[in-house]
Amino acid sequence: MANDELAVRSAAREPRSEGVSGEAAKGSSSPSHDPLLIAGKKFSSRLLVGTGKYKDLKQTKSAIEASGAEIVTVALRRINLASADGENLQAAIPPEKYTYLPNSAGCFTADDAVRTLRLARELGGWKLVKLEVIGDKNSLFPDVEETLKAAKILVTDGFEVMVYTNDDPISARKFEDLGVAAIMPLAAPIGSGLGIQNPLNIRMIVEQSRVPVLVDAGVGTASDAAIAMEIGCAGVLMNTAIAEARDPVQMATAMKLAVESGRLAYLAGRMEKRESASASSPQTGLIHVI
Amino acid sequence: MQSQITVNGQARPAADLVFISDLVAELKLDVRKVAVEQNLKIIPRSAYATTQIMDGDVIEIVGFIGGG
Numbered sequence: 137m138a139n140d141e142l143a144v145r146s147a148a149r150e151p152r153s154e155g156v157s158g159e160a161a162k163g164s165s166s167p168s169h170d171p172l173l174i175a176g177k178k179f180s181s182r183l184l185v186g187t188g189k190y191k192d193l194k195q196t197k198s199a200i201e202a203s204g205a206e207i208v209t210v211a212l213r214r215i216n217l218a219s220a221d222g223e224n225l226q227a228a229i230p231p232e233k234y235t236y237l238p239n240s241a242g243c244f245t246a247d248d249a250v251r252t253l254r255l256a257r258e259l260g261g262w263k264l265v266k267l268e269v270i271g272d273k274n275s276l277f278p279d280v281e282e283t284l285k286a287a288k289i290l291v292t293d294g295f296e297v298m299v300y301t302n303d304d305p306i307s308a309r310k311f312e313d314l315g316v317a318a319i320m321p322l323a324a325p326i327g328s329g330l331g332i333q334n335p336l337n338i339r340m341i342v343e344q345s346r347v348p349v350l351v352d353a354g355v356g357t358a359s360d361a362a363i364a365m366e367i368g369c370a371g372v373l374m375n376t377a378i379a380e381a382r383d384p385v386q387m388a389t390a391m392k393l394a395v396e397s398g399r400l401a402y403l404a405g406r407m408e409k410r411e412s413a414s415a416s417s418p419q420t421g422l423i424h425v426i
Numbered sequence: 427m428q429s430q431i432t433v434n435g436q437a438r439p440a441a442d443l444v445f446i447s448d449l450v451a452e453l454k455l456d457v458r459k460v461a462v463e464q465n466l467k468i469i470p471r472s473a474y475a476t477t478q479i480m481d482g483d484v485i486e487i488v489g490f491i492g493g494g
Binding site for chain 1: 433434435436455459466468470486487489490491492494
């Protein structure tokens with residue numbers, strides 16, 4: 137009985153080849169033929185970007201345009217009552233053009249995260265949210281227990297939850313069982329730019345998951361994003377890697393290309409690694425062969 | 427008696443405020459860009475004009491800013 141259950145469970149967990157299905161598998165390389173599907177909605181860009189840490193809103197706008205991203209994360213904070221009519225994000229990054237992904241950054245408990253994201257839903261009318269519950273203010277690692285608690289409440293409440301979590305396949309599976317829209321394991325600590333510290337874990341999460349897996353946090357440069365995509369991630373979410381580059385707009389372009397490039401390499405299916413050399417030129421017809 | 431409320435952590439007089447919509451107007455806020463919470467309860471935009479402000483209310487008014 138227990139074994140049967142296990143068999144059913146494991147069959148249900150056959151990796152869904154989100155990456156190699158449909159048009160994409162037929163060799164089409166255009167992002168429009170290989171959309172990212174999140175909560176039933178199609179996106180042609182697999183790069184998601186944050187809107188924080190830029191010099192000003194002008195730079196935010198230019199960098200986000202260069203990135204080609206369609207989904208942008210935003211934070212929810214108290215309005216500055218002294219200058220409520222100052223510059224605002226919505227003017228630079230119009231919500232009609234971009235899909236806003238409100239986050240619960242800065243929340244350390246499930247209750248605070250749920251409260252924040254409910255306010256975000258009221259503000260924008262969006263059900264798609266990025267849930268994060270931080271467990272430590274220095275490492276900014278997620279508190280998985282609190283995040284699970286919040287995810288359960290939000291999913292029950294009708295939210296589409298993209299969840300920031302650690303790179304642990306077991307907690308990733310728990311989030312999937314709760315019905316989240318996407319699992320977003322960290323590559324490295326938020327804002328560290330260290331790249332994927334544990335590609336093995338990310339790969340395990342990708343292979344076991346039937347919802348999109350996106351690397352969120354820790355990407356530093358273009359190759360990091362490409363590696364995430366080559367592993368099979370459905371997308372990459374980043375902020376600091378672009379915002380803190382010497383030239384954020386140029387880096388945004390680099391990230392766009394890296395994500396597309398990594399995706400194509402994943403779809404193309406890389407060659408097998410071998411332990412010895414294998415000549416690329418024919419070994420026959422050489423003029424000096426006796 | 428001077429009634430007082432707390433908005434975003436700051437105390438302010440509320441003598442002239444009857445409804446949430448009065449507060450939003452006094453602060454010159456674009457209602458499409460804010461969300462309002464009164465004593466931990468979210469007030470839908472459609473209810474600003476009918477939701478009364480009471481002495482001692484704790485009100486939070488939030489908006490979106492850049493973030494990752």
